[in-house]
Amino acid sequence: MATPNELTAMRRAIAISAQGLGTTSPNPPVGCVILDRDGVPVGEGYHLRKGDHHAEVNALTAAGERAEGGTAVVTLEPCNHHGRTPPCRQALIDAKVSRVLMAVMDPTSRGEGGAVVLEQAGIEIERGVLEQEALLVLGPWLHSLSTGRPHITWAYGVDTDEGHSNQALTELRRRHDLVIRRDGTIEEGVPGGHGADSFRVPLPALGDEPGKALHVLTESGARTVLIEGRSNEAARLLADAVDRVIIDVPGTRPSFSLTGPGAESAVPGGFCLSDVKPSGYRVRLTAERVTQDQ
Incomplete structure (x- = not known):
């Protein structure tokens, strides 16, 4: 012991x-x-x-x-x-x-x-x-080994495509091997951070076939990928492969009459909340994809 x-x-x-x-x-x-x-x-x-x-x-x-x-x-x-x-x-x-x-x-x-x-x-x-x-x-490294592809996180805000603050995005990027920006550009999460000859940033566009896109990301040596922005085309392309979502939703006053859709609508179907915490004037939700054994 x-x-x-x-x-x-x-x-x-x-x-x-x-x-x-x-x-x-x-x-x-x-x-x-x-x-x-x-x-x-x-x-x-x-x-x-x-x-x-x-x-x-x-x-x-x-x-x-x-x-x-x-x-x-x-x-x-x-x-x-x-x-x-x-x-x-x-x-x-x-x-x-x-x-x-x-x-x-x-x-x-x-x-x-x-x-x-x-x-x-x-x-x-x-x-x-x-x-x-x-x-x-x-966990994400082991997940990548078991699935044969990178662990993919999608981060966005529900009321704006920006959502996360610059500081929050910088922190998220540094925890991922590759970042797919809103315009489709692919970058290292930590520029120049990986070892020589063991990692490369994909240069061609991911295309429009999910299988080929995952292959390109996997062949780069990446174990983790971050997709930024709600309207990012990569989020649609790789929707079935997203493992985690990180969502910024608006905060509110202690007592507020809600007439529109609630925060629960921010979490996509097939995902379960794993963390909730304040982030400035917003609230950050983290949700994991629900697997068959959950």
């Missing part, structure tokens, strides 16, 4: 893993915290982009010799293969950690998997630690 210190460390790892959103694809956004023998945090790190060091290596580098005999707390099972970087499970073994906690198992893990190799090296393993919380960051 995870100790209170380890749970705190996992939530810290989840928090810093989000700093890789919008730049790690096609790799996952992962965070790691290293605790010393006494359970004191001595290093942390996250994965920024493909080709750079992974979260575990960054955290171990920060911890140095203090990692020996300690615990690695990581949001995703350490990788078990040589890619552009060496396998993270070997870095943990070489650092002589005694225990590794992981939140989510990696469906792309090669061979027996990083967790099994760590166990074979005599390292204690805890799986599924705060898994549901870690999925707040890793």
Whole structure:
């Protein structure tokens, strides 16, 4: 079982893993915290982009010799293969950690998997630690793997095509690999943020066939795509593939007689509210597509 210190460390790892959103694809956004023998945090790190060091290596580098005999707390099972970087499970073994906690198992893990190799090296393993919380960051990446296409978010306002403020749009863009602007232009959410030779911005128009459009987006290396604006043609083209909608609706006074359609009409059919919060003088609704098992 995870100790209170380890749970705190996992939530810290989840928090810093989000700093890789919008730049790690096609790799996952992962965070790691290293605790010393006494359970004191001595290093942390996250994965920024493909080709750079992974979260575990960054955290171990920060911890140095203090990692020996300690615990690695990581949001995703350490990788078990040589890619552009060496396998993270070997870095943990070489650092002589005694225990590794992981939140989510990696469906792309090669061979027996990083967790099994760590166990074979005599390292204690805890799986599924705060898994549901870690999925707040890793969920879209896993969704992309399972569907074979990017996770798509559509953001708009109900009373104007602008809807979201510039600051709000900037924050949304930075959490996505690709952004489809209102005029159909496709851009990186974080300009120049992805690794070389592992990601490209689609240059041709998406066309008018949903299947081909999804293929173009998938081939770019994107795991997440943001569509901006209610009247964006891409929203119509990819309507059946939209997984999440983020909608700004007008706020109101504490007591107000409503004669027109209510805010509930802002959420498209087939979606269920997952979050509601104020955003300036407006209210932001987030809704997820309802699946058959919900």
